[in-house]
Amino acid sequence: MSSNFYQDNPDLKFYIEKYIDWDPLVELTEYKFQTKDGFKNVKDAVTFYKGIMDSVGEIAAKEVAPNAKQIDIDHLTLENGEVKFPPVLQKIFDKIKKLDYYGMCMPYELGGMNCPFLIFMMSNELFARGDVSVTAHYGFHGGMAMAMLFFSIIEGSTTFDRENFQIKQTRFSEFITEIIEGKAWGSMDITEPSAGSDMAALTTRGFQDEKGNWFVSGQKIFITSGHAKYHFVIARTEESESTDSFSGLKGLSMFLVPAYQEDKKGNRIKLASFDSIEDKLGHHGSATVSISFDKTPAYLIGKRGDGFKLMLRIMNNARIGVGFESIGICEAAYRMAKKYASERQSMGKTIDQHEMIADYLDEMKTDIQGIRALAVKSAYHEEMGQKINLLLTYFAPEDKKELKSLQSQMEYHQKAARAITPLVKYIGAEKAVEIAKRCIQIHGGYGYIKEYGAEKLLRDAIVLPIYEGTSQIQSLMAMKDNLMGILKDPGGFFTKNLQAHWKNKSSHNKLERRVAKLQLLSYSTLQFLMSQLAGKKFSDIRKKPVTEWGSFFKTWDPKKDFALAMLHAERLTKMVCDVAICDLLLEQSMKYPERQEILERYLERAEPRVRYLYTEIRTTGNRLLQRLSKKQDKTNRNT
Ligand SMILES: Cc1cc2nc3c(=O)[nH]c(=O)nc-3n(C[C@H](O)[C@H](O)[C@H](O)COP(=O)(O)OP(=O)(O)OC[C@H]3O[C@@H](n4cnc5c(N)ncnc54)[C@H](O)[C@@H]3O)c2cc1C
Structure with missing residues (x-):
């Protein structure tokens, strides 16, 4: 068993040590290094974050993972209306409390460590690789303290001391302190x-x-x-x-x-x-x-x-959190399966040398690397968007040019976070179930026996597509965002389409051409769905260029007119996930050639998948929609 889940994971370390653009994030997190207690430069701050990752990686490997089986056996109990933790869990939570990790990303002045949200998210992955239920409870400390501060800022009940760059007063400060100190959650x-x-x-x-x-x-x-x-x-x-x-x-x-x-x-x-x-x-x-x-x-x-609006604003964080939890389970399942496959003999060789099992393992590893790329990006954009928003609320620059630039940066990050977050939740959760199931399959009969631990991972994974918004709800959100994006800015969609065409035909980089081809398939699918929407009502739309679609949609009723898109929402989401991951891996491989091999592996699997989904969306669904529509008409007549 590994002694440190951070140190044994080169893909995760790549993000911390090379990929993440720390300068703007640390500058925002540390209020341009003007606070009394904070770091004075990016290098020191990042060294500290690495230390946190190393420490959480060690606790997860040495104290959580070895106790995962016992945690699974020792159920929590309700005694006289109070929930009791078994000793093995209590010990882990006491350790987290002792290290002050419940306040990991809360500001210094409230008693926290002021780490970026991204580090908190990555710590979720590390704990989840040990035992996902530990992450769930740990997350409801820091996560809810953050929510208290966040809501107070939104409603305007937090004030800042502008001279010392720190919070002067926030509405729920007493409760936040209790949570950070590990006395409540x-x-x-x-x-x-x-x-x-x-x-x-x-x-x-x-x-x-x-x-x-x-x-x-x-x-x-x-x-x-x-x-x-x-x-x-x-x-x-x-x-x-x-x-x-x-x-x-x-x-x-x-x-x-x-x-x-x-x-x-x-x-x-x-x-x-x-x-x-x-x-x-x-x-x-x-x-x-x-x-x-x-x-x-x-x-x-x-x-x-305002309840629903407020909930949506905090829900993004929670969904990204489930994405990182999912990666933790995937990582545990992949490593368990890989180890077993390298030891188990069958028909004269270890089973990892049998083609099908080797293929499973290769796909599991590739998927994990793809999902992590997406999860890190979504957490980064979410945090940058929120922190620039904070800066604009309390320390808006007087210089108009600077103000405008900050506003457009904020919009860029918020838009990107909104687009990626449902994808992270969807693909992370779905893949955690698939990868945990494969881990059982690779273990054969042993996989089905409790003693070996593979079945626990599947039991733990299977709720991920259910809580924090089911996979179907994430798909509807992703579908709606994509179609609404076209409605709001048909010209922008047209330009993206042209750019993808151009890259597909003329890029010197073969990988870029392949990624552009996938983008084109997804744009063509979106265009197909748009043209099929409310077919009878707007049959003319098919003959019009996409730039003229905007005016058609003003009179639309989304619930009736989007039926075909709703039916295919999950297929579309799978496709958009693959395209988004390929985009990110391409961006990485251009800067870091050593990442090219990951993109090649991912593309090899994504290309046939996207082509299949493209065909499925274009050729299925109408029969079922007609049946549903007849049933609806009958219900309407009877009421
Ligand atoms: C372990 C666990 C922890 C949880 N933690 C929390 C928590 O902390 N806080 C909290 O508030 N809740 C929590 N939940 C509840 C969870 O968020 C809900 O179970 C989830 O949102 C689904 O709601 P539901 O169970 O009512 O299912 P339903 O909403 O009835 O859905 C049933 C099925 O129908 C599908 N469906 C529903 N509407 C549509 C639609 N329009 N289009 C397509 N498909 C649709 C769903 O995707 C699902 O597959 C938790 C649940 C579990 C199991």
Whole structure:
């Protein structure tokens, strides 16, 4: 067994040591090196980050991974309404607390280490390679403390000391300190028994008394680390005005709700009740809790009715987090399978020398490298977008040119993060399941036996395409973003198309030509979907150039008119993931020739996949849509 999950991973080290453009990120993170306690240059800061990665890599390898089996056996229990951690888990969480890693990316002035979000995300990967449920609980400390600060900044209740470049005051500072010190943690409470993906159906209520104090009542289920002290609760404060289910989202508000508080003697006074802890297929070290609120005092965040918008803003971080968790599981499964295959003999040789198994292992490794490229990029863009936004909010430059440049940089990063994040969540989660299943297959019968650990990885992986927005919901988001992108800027789409054509025909770089060919297939698929949308209504559109499409769409009803695109959303997402990964690996290989081999491996697999998806999208779906449409017509007639 490896003694350090960071040091034994050259692909991960490549990002920290070569690829990441640290200068702008560190400069923003360290407020241009003007803080009293912070680093004074990029080099020192990056050396510190490397130290953190090394330390987390060691804990994950020496203390988490060797205990993964025990964590899986020792379920968490609910005793007298309180969740108890088994000793093996408690020891790990005590260690994380001792090292102050719960405040890894919180600012110095709030007691944190002020590391970039990217480092926190990468630490999630390392812990997840040891045991993914440890990552889940660890993430609900730092992640929720960040959310408290983030929401407070958005609603304007955080002030900055402009001279010392530090936060003067933030609304939830006491709670943040408790979390950073490892004395409490938080959770995100959205799901209810009758509302998961369909948030418009949420029924938990937020209401005020005559003095204006807020309370929430209702039940939330399946809440990760839901035995937390601090709960972000999405609750309904306004009735929906129309029968359209999407309008229900406008009536949701975001609250911070403490589930208990302590009296002067330190006794716990319950404000909400933890009803049950779920008995799950995997993730046995992470508590999944049902919680009931009954007129529980709550803090409204932002304005009433802003709940869904606020949730979307924080959800990006969580989805990127699941992407990194997924990579951790993939890495564990690949390495376990590789080791076993190099030792197990069959028909005169080790099984890794059998063609099919060698092919599996090669594909597993290639996929992991591709997903990591995407995940690192999404975390980087998300963080840069958020930090430039912060800079503009509190330290906007007076110089107009500088201001404009910062604004356009922010938009660039935000747009890129928004485009990549659903892809990272989708492809990471799906591949974690596929790779964990392959790990079992490579182990043969031993894979199915608990003692060997391969089956645990599949049990742990299988929830990744479900929580933080299912794979289907990610696909719908990716599809919508892609099609809306064309609607908003048909000219831009046309230009991208032309550029890809040009590269495909005339680039001197063969790999660039191949990547451009994939881009063309994805653009052609998008164009096909657009032209098929609302076929009857706008049959003319097919004859028009794409630059003239904009005016057609003003009268569209997305839910009715996008049926074919919704049907193919997952296929389109798979295609867009492959193209995005190839783009990134191409960019890497141009700067770092040693990465070219990874792109070649990835392209070899992506090319037939994309061609297949292209054909599938163009040739299937209509029969099913006709059937669904007939059924809908019948329902409409009967109501
Ligand atoms: C271990 C675990 C931890 C969790 N942690 C949290 C947490 O911390 N906080 C929290 O709030 N929730 C949490 N959840 C809940 C999780 O987010 C939901 O289960 C998930 O969002 C799906 O909701 P649902 O279970 O109601 O399924 P449904 O929404 O009923 O979906 C069922 C199926 O239908 C599909 N579907 C639904 N609508 C559409 C559509 N429009 N188009 C296509 N397909 C669709 C879904 O993709 C899915 O395949 C957790 C769940 C688990 C299992």
